Amino acid sequence: MKTILQTSRLTKSYGAKTVVSDLNMTVQQGDIYGFLGQNGAGKTTTLRMIMGLIRPSAGEIELFGTPLHGNKNKAMERIGAIIEYPGFYLNLNAADNLDIHRRMMGMGNRESIEEALEAVGLLEAKHQKVKQYSLGMKQRLGIARALLHHPELLILDEPTNGLDPGGMKEMRQLFLELARKRGITFLISSHLLSEIEQLANKIGILHRGCLLEEIDYETLQKKTRNYLDLNVTDEKKAAFILEQKLGTTDYVIAGSGGLRLYDHLDRPDLVSMLLAQNGVGVREMRLAGDSLEDYFLKLTGGESSA
Ligand SMILES: Nc1ncnc2c1ncn2[C@@H]1O[C@H](COP(=O)(O)OP(=O)(O)O)[C@@H](O)[C@H]1O
Ligand SMILES: [Mg+2]
Incomplete structure (x- = not known):
């Protein structure tokens, strides 16, 4: 099994406050890794470091077997992410939104738009203006955008936040399908145990910046x-x-x-x-x-x- 992501002693401090501390996490190819922690635990900070958006105070990050430092652009070609709430041009339709993104990032071709919309079940709604989209549809459009360049790893920060139970379930099904059909590896954060429990094969529990445990779902089940x-x-x-x-x-x-x-x-x-x-x-x-x-x-x- 290939290691997709490995952090060693990853640390982030703001002034005297350490918000992520000595974090060692490992995501293997094919994992749906649930990164679980309450609000303020340090999930977003960790994911932002992994995406190269903020610089670690100490420690290392390896993506696809290569140190992130000095290889950021190459690594990001293989990663799709939603870290913040995905912003869209509300007066444009879904396809045009994706096309703008695609051209801005200089990646993919027009077919990749249809393909991404199909993957998230929005092909039928592609001509609808995004302002008419429900929150769940917008989230799925965010996933479609993250899929445009055929990433091997998807990093999603609390992707089901604000969705109703039905919307959450749809999202989970979408992730499982993308994992199964396209072999995409997932790193998904959440503050909801129930969410992670129904989705992840591996769970990392973050508490006040420390990874308390990294455990297979099966092992966790045996313990409980x-x-x-x-x-x-x-x-x-x-x-x-x-x-x-x-x-x-x-x-x-x-x-x-x-x-x-x-x-x-x-x-x-x-x-x-x-x-x-x-x-x-x-x-x-x-x-x-x-x-x-x-x-x-x-x-x-x-x-x-x-
Ligand atoms: N730029 C920053 N400056 C100072 N403190 C920050 C900054 N960003 C995040 N923090 C603090 O780091 C802690 C972890 O935040 P965050 O990573 O957003 O947690 P989570 O995503 O798990 O809710 C919080 O206490 C937050 O206030
Ligand atoms: Mg967060």
């Missing part, structure tokens, strides 16, 4: 698994019965009667019956587990991101 939290008269005997009668070893003995069963969550009745039938009393049983939200709250010391 649900279980049946049992209190029984004899946990060792209970474990033996679970293995013999239910054929599961997916449990953890917690001591003093405690046992966590990660299996058969939908059959607490069966579990308690089998234990009782085999001479183990069940004092208590409940469904437990950290939600992703709980996990995130613990990591950030109780400050919610949403």
